[in-house]
Amino acid sequence: MDTFASQDRPLHRLLIALALTTLVAGLFAQVWHPDISIIIWSLGTAPVLLALARAIWRGWLAGRAGLDAIAFISMAAALALGEALAANVVAIMYAGGTVLEDYAVSRAERDLTALIDRAPRIAHRVQADTVVDVGVDEIAPGDLLLVRAGEIVPVDGCVMASAAVLDESALTGEPLPVVRAGGEEARSGTINAGETFQLRASATAGESTYAGILKLVSAAQTSRAPFLRMADRTALLLLPVTLSLAAAAWMISGDHMRALAVLVAATPCPLILAAPVAFIAGVSQAARLGILVKGGGPLEALAHVRTMIFDKTGTLTLGGALLTSIKTAPGVRTRDVLFHAASLEQASHHIVAQSIIEAARAQNIALVLPEHVAEAHGSGLSGMVAGADVRIGSYDLVFGDSAPEAWALHVLDDAANQSALAIFVSVNGRGLGAILMGDEIRAEALHAVQRLRRNGVSRILMLTGDRVDAAQRVGTALDLDLVLAEQEPDEKLSVVTAEQKRAPVLMVGDGINDAPALAAAHVGMAMGARGASASSQAADIVLLVDRIDRVADAFAIARRTRAIAWQSIFAGMALSGLAMLAAAFGYLSPIQSALVQEAVDVAVILNALRALGSPDQG
Numbered sequence: 346m347d348t349f350a351s352q353d354r355p356l357h358r359l360l361i362a363l364a365l366t367t368l369v370a371g372l373f374a375q376v377w378h379p380d381i382s383i384i385i386w387s388l389g390t391a392p393v394l395l396a397l398a399r400a401i402w403r404g405w406l407a408g409r410a411g412l413d414a415i416a417f418i419s420m421a422a423a424l425a426l427g428e429a430l431a432a433n434v435v436a437i438m439y440a441g442g443t444v445l446e447d448y449a450v451s452r453a454e455r456d457l458t459a460l461i462d463r464a465p466r467i468a469h470r471v472q473a474d475t476v477v478d479v480g481v482d483e484i485a486p487g488d489l490l491l492v493r494a495g496e497i498v499p500v501d502g503c504v505m506a507s508a509a510v511l512d513e514s515a516l517t518g519e520p521l522p523v524v525r526a527g528g529e530e531a532r533s534g535t536i537n538a539g540e541t542f543q544l545r546a547s548a549t550a551g552e553s554t555y556a557g558i559l560k561l562v563s564a565a566q567t568s569r570a571p572f573l574r575m576a577d578r579t580a581l582l583l584l585p586v587t588l589s590l591a592a593a594a595w596m597i598s599g600d601h602m603r604a605l606a607v608l609v610a611a612t613p614c615p616l617i618l619a620a621p622v623a624f625i626a627g628v629s630q631a632a633r634l635g636i637l638v639k640g641g642g643p644l645e646a647l648a649h650v651r652t653m654i655f656d657k658t659g660t661l662t663l664g665g666a667l668l669t670s671i672k673t674a675p676g677v678r679t680r681d682v683l684f685h686a687a688s689l690e691q692a693s694h695h696i697v698a699q700s701i702i703e704a705a706r707a708q709n710i711a712l713v714l715p716e717h718v719a720e721a722h723g724s725g726l727s728g729m730v731a732g733a734d735v736r737i738g739s740y741d742l743v744f745g746d747s748a749p750e751a752w753a754l755h756v757l758d759d760a761a762n763q764s765a766l767a768i769f770v771s772v773n774g775r776g777l778g779a780i781l782m783g784d785e786i787r788a789e790a791l792h793a794v795q796r797l798r799r800n801g802v803s804r805i806l807m808l809t810g811d812r813v814d815a816a817q818r819v820g821t822a823l824d825l826d827l828v829l830a831e832q833e834p835d836e837k838l839s840v841v842t843a844e845q846k847r848a849p850v851l852m853v854g855d856g857i858n859d860a861p862a863l864a865a866a867h868v869g870m871a872m873g874a875r876g877a878s879a880s881s882q883a884a885d886i887v888l889l890v891d892r893i894d895r896v897a898d899a900f901a902i903a904r905r906t907r908a909i910a911w912q913s914i915f916a917g918m919a920l921s922g923l924a925m926l927a928a929a930f931g932y933l934s935p936i937q938s939a940l941v942q943e944a945v946d947v948a949v950i951l952n953a954l955r956a957l958g959s960p961d962q963g
Contacts, residue, residue: 360396361440364389368433386429393436394420415587419608423935426601431935435609438943464555465533468499471543481550488546492537500533501553502544510539587611587925594929602935606928610938611921619913619953626956627906635890636899637873643885647868647903649849653802653896654841654862656854657809657819660872661893662784668700669765669785672756673778682778684710686737686770688730692718697768697782725768736771743769743776750776761814784815786822789894794823796897800904804848808837808862837862853896870896906956917949 367389374382397417416439423432468484469476469491476491481499484490489505492498498511509525513535522538525531531544534555550556587608595604624641631638638644655661671679687705690698692715705712715735718728725738736743740757744750753769756779760767766782794805806827809816813830820828829840838861844850845867852859852866855873863869863884871884872891888895924941927933933941 357443360393361444364437364440383429386433390432390436393440415611434936434939438939465497465499484546486546490544492544493541496537498531498533498535500546500550501548502546504529504531505545506542509542512536512538606933606935606938607925609935610924610928610942619949620910622953623906623910623956627902630957631902634898636895637887639885643868644903648907650851651848652804652844653851654806656859657807659855660853661790662786667785668704669783670781674752674776677777682770685730685735688712689715689726689728689735689737733772740769743771787893791823793894793897808832834861841866909956913949913952917945920945
């Protein structure tokens with residue numbers, strides 16, 4: 346039966362009610378006026394027949410196979426042969442099937458449509474010490490907003506309070522509230538789980554995180570998987586087979602009722618229902634885990650993947666520069682290094698600055714505002730801190746042409762051995778110490794790689810623009826098959842293209858430099874938890890939670906969904922085939938064939954809905 350649009354669902358309920366009413370009314374009329382009962386049953390069948398003809402026509406216009414032609418032929422043939430009761434029963438089975446399908450699809454789509462239904466529409470803008478309610482579309486970057494307790498954050502922005510407690514579960518699947526400190530980003534679509542706070546808008550509603558997610562959801566609901574189109578083509582073979590079997594049964598037995606029973610039993614609902622319901626359910630299950638799949642197509646393609654290629658920084662590693670250790674010059678305290686470095690870094694937007702500042706705050710070091718700050722791009726900062734001339738950055742920036750000190754040379758050696766970044770600090774020309782920053786492997790990365798191998802991924806690679814030594818350290822720790830370092834975007838693209846000649850490829854990345862490779866791979870997956878980027882737009886799947894083990898979850902969901910779809914198709918078509926043979930040999934009447942077919946439909950849908958269940962987490 347054809348998958349109707351959601352606006353047709355009231356019509357489906359009306360048709361089943363009409364068909365059931367006429368069935369009961371006809372049975373009562375049969376006692377007193379048999380001729381009238383035939384008219385009543387025919388009147389109950391006609392609207393369903395017209396709706397079915399309309400669905401078939403719309404399917405052909407949309408380029409879909411008119412697979413409901415068998416149901417149409419069986420009802421029309423029953424009426425033409427004077428079997429109005431059989432036609433009415435088939436109409437009830439068909440209309441009931443559409444209602445059942447509506448329920449299954451709406452059940453599977455519920456997690457996706459919930460995102461759309463909860464989209465914020467009103468924001469509280471602070472204007473001249475007053476708060477004015479405005480539509481979210483009126484918000485501009487720079488506007489100061491008030492986000493009250495329990496409300497949805499309307500646009501992306503910067504937290505202006507000391508801290509904000511946010512429920513990010515709708516975006517990331519993370520069940521526990523997250524604390525965002527003052528100055529950190531709050532993403533639209535999250536819920537204020539704490540006290541009222543002020544937010545400085547950094548984007549319009551249309552450019553915010555939640556709007557991007559809604560666009561992806563829309564794509565997920567409208568995309569058709571190649572698997573579904575293959576099921577359509579396969580089902581087309583059923584029409585000539587059914588007509589041939591029905592004709593043979595009639596010719597051999599001379600009983601036209603056998604031909605009608607074959608037509609009724611052959612309604613190809615298992616083929617038409619199983620794949621859409623299963624894949625919508627799979628996309629919905631993925632959304633619960635913070636995995637946004639842009640339709641059934643990418644989910645179907647992901648199930649075929651045998652080679653996975655990962656970016657390193659921000660994907661297999663945390664991507665942020667983490668403070669691993671602090672080295673000091675002889676006679677210098679660690680607190681002195683942190684005080685001067687963190688105070689100066691308050692003027693920087695570089696990724697390492699926040700780590701240094703947080704390390705100082707963790708030790709309760711009171712910072713001061715820097716003055717006369719100058720930035721040397723790619724090298725570091727210089728400025729005045731508490732009256733002292735402070736420099737922080739590369740060895741060359743801090744020490745210039747002066748003779749290297751022994752402690753500083755040891756720091757450079759340690760940094761090279763650890764594949765870490767050494768940030769030196771000097772005060773009034775004297776070397777104070779150095780801060781080592783490293784890119785830590787994600788805690789869940791090794792388990793994710795092991796799960797992927799157990800589930801059938803035969804080859805796992807890492808592509809990175811980072812140095813060879815740093816890349817090899819990560820590759821060895823995760824037991825990867827191949828590590829390619831110092832790769833430019835065009836070189837990453839070439840590697841993906843070459844690997845695709847061997848097997849279907851999944852590319853996982855998080856940066857703009859990964860976008861070409863993500864777009865070229867059979868399936869592209871972006872780490873999108875840290876905000877929208879070109880990688881999220883180029884990818885087929887976006888991870889809304891910052892966990893690499895979600896890659897293994899997505900792969901498990903894809904394989905399980907595809908397996909369930911095929912199980913439903915094979916089992917359903919096998920049962921339908923047996924029913925057709927039984928009808929051809931006279932063991933099933935048209936009415937009995939309709940009842941058997943409806944039982945098969947229910948079994949197929951219930952099995953397909955198993956894709957809503959959780960995949961193997963082992």
